[in-house]
Amino acid sequence: MVRHKHRYIVLEISEIGGSPTSPLKIREYSIYKSIQSHIQTQHGDFGVAATRAGFMAKYLNEHTRIAVIRCRRGSYKFVSSVIPLIRKIDEKTVVVNILYVGATIRKSFFFIRNYQQKKLDEYCVSLKTDEERNRLKEAMLNFDSIFSKL
Template identity: 55%
Template sequence: MVRHKNRYMVIEINGESRKPTESLHLKPGSLHHSVMSMVQKLHGDFGVAAITAGFTAKYCNEKTRVAIVRCRHGPHRFVTSTLPLIRTIENKKVVVNTLYIGATIKQCFKFIRRYQQRKFDEYCIGLKSEEQKEELRTAILNLDPILKIT
């Protein structure tokens, strides 16, 4: 039996016409479909066949616009080369930035925790009441979907 190594890519999906504090409603399935179609355009049938076996979009956070994509080690290069070229997801204009590439989902979880804490600190500067801060804290720092993955 052969062990298959995976790579987990933490990406940020920014809407072109949106404010940084607005949420972006995306489903992991639509992210999966847009990445597969871009790999088809750039790398053809070979690229799609290479990434199909272990490719999934694991997580999408609406508030911080962070997502996790998993792919097998080796063909993950096809995915990482196409991520910056994705311009539309669900007919929404977006810009995709790769934040982190890790070998385990635990390391990606640690990175996301630090990243979301930084985002929370940035967004809290403009808020005055504790109620607003607590509401934002529960929205941004809610890591339950990631905990269900691991």
């Protein structure tokens, strides 16, 4: 049996023209299809064939707009080269930024936890009650959807 090495790419998806406080209603499959279509246009059939095996969108938090995608180590450059070119996902105009590329999902979630903790500290300055802070913390640091898939 062969061990397949992967790369986990942490993305930040920002909707243009949308409210920054409203949840981002995008499915993980839509991210996958958008990246695959851009790989097709930029790298052709070879790029699609190289990235198809092992490529999937693993996690999407609609409140923090953070997503994690997984791809094989040999083809992650195809994937990472087209991510900044994505402008539409599910008929929504978006800007997609790469925040982190890691070799393990564990390190990727350590990065996400630290990144979201910094964002939480920035947002908590404007909140008045502890109840609001606790609800925001629950929404930002919720990783239950990814751990149920593992």
